[in-house]
Amino acid sequence: MSDSVEGITAKSLAFEYPGRVVWQELSFTLTPGSLAAVRGESGSGKTTLLQCLGSLEQSTTGGLCVFGQDVGALRGAALREFRRNCVGFVFQNAGLVASWSVRKNVEVGGYRVKDDPERAREVFEGFGLPFDLLDIPAHRLSGGEQQRVGIIRLALRRPPLMLLDEPTAALDDENSQRVTNFLRGHCRSGGIALVATHDARVVEHVTDDISLSPVHCGKAENPQRDTGDSQSCDGPTESGTYQESLMPRSN
């Protein structure tokens, strides 16, 4: 199986809202193990790029291949399966529903705490939060605690592709370190993580850098990994078609 089937290939991607080009000519390749920073000034389209990678938005033109799947072409059951098994988000400001309990928030997406409460306890404690927070409403948590619950939700599911939008913005050094340790561990075990961030505490650990330029024209910078010879989702692979070699990993 080639790297491009196991990883991510973006070729000449562009995204525009009516009358507004967010980025264009954006190309990059990420292989399993990549921990990538997505950087650019406010409004340069970092969140939009994460949303495209996670199939919540669709690029206007170009090719985006994630784990051998043409993300823009996914529909129906295949799209639901991609979202359920392949990808997970930490949204800006944690993305919790304030009136829901912490438990209900972490169970969004199908994970059930009661299926393995010991593991859930370990994950909570690993991010410095007591397990008995589970049954209190999210709005009673501090901003940093909410941010960690958003990351715990991702850690409990462990999707192979993790997309995080400013995940350490509200965190002190100790908790920021917990998050980077978690992401590095995920990538060491073959996962991929993209983090929209300018936080130097995270950036010092990344393996790849995707820069979105201030003139709304994207340029990927990952010289160590973008070999330029990866295949697009349209082309055949060594083992046949991309459709024959779909990767969804069961973590």
Ligand SMILES: Nc1ncnc2c1ncn2[C@@H]1O[C@H](COP(=O)(O)OP(=O)(O)OP(=O)(O)O)[C@@H](O)[C@H]1O
């Ligand atoms: N639904 C929409 N319709 C039109 N324009 C939009 C829409 N959503 C976002 N935009 C615009 O797209 C651009 C990129 O937004 P995006 O949130 O991806 O940027 P960002 O780099 O993540 O910004 P920030 O760092 O401030 O979070 C912004 O100019 C934004 O105003």
